[in-house]
Amino acid sequence: TTEAVVYPDPIAQAGADKTFCPNSTLQLGAPPEPGNTYQWQPTTDLDNPAIANPTLTPKAASQYILTVTSPTGCIAHDTVVVSPGAIKALVTSDTTICSGTAVQLVASGGAQYKWTPNTGLNNDAIENPIAAPGITTTYTVVVSSGTCIDSAKVIITVLPSPTANAGQDRTICLGTSTDIGELARTGMTYSWQPVAGLTNPTASN
Secondary structure (H helix, E strand, O other), X not given: OOOOOOOOOOOOOOOOOEEEXXXXXXXXXXOOOOOOEEEEEOXXXXXXXOOOOOEEOOOOOEEEEEEEEOOOOOEEEEEEEEEEOOOOOEEOOOEEEEOXXXXXXXXXXXXXXXXXXXXXXXXXXXXXXXXXXXXXXXXXXXXXXXXXXXXXXXXXXXXXXXXXXXOOOOOOOOOOOOOOOOOOOOOXXXXXXXXXXXXXXXXXX
């Protein structure tokens, strides 16, 4: 008789496929098993291709193959695909409002949102907050999804509200008339209600 010794294959764990963002780093693989040796191919952008869980600084889409060799010479392979992620922060156009009014801001492009400054916002952590700033304000929204981040800006210009001057209260006799209102101001339009008894309901006075 003779005995045949069958050694088990090592386990190669390259990790799940990953998506990366610009200027980000990723860790591939898994913690090492004692006695095994590790080799990654290609070695591009890896800090150490001869360890089980190297750090990758990706610059383009890549596929990495991990080869694991046990102390007895048995070999196993695994593959991980690294793909670039895409995130683009989008926001509504610049808007002009009157003082004391509000406008809804809308952002898109990610999963999480953060607006700064939060002055005049009803909620700075949603994609569509209501903005009622007291002065002209530039809002920046940071849009993120996982580790990918982008930002966009929107300017809300606040114009001063006009003042309405109908004049002092008057007492007149039946059948007589009186002036109400004020002298017209350049650029302003006027409308009186009710119109009964008025010479011109769209005049300032």
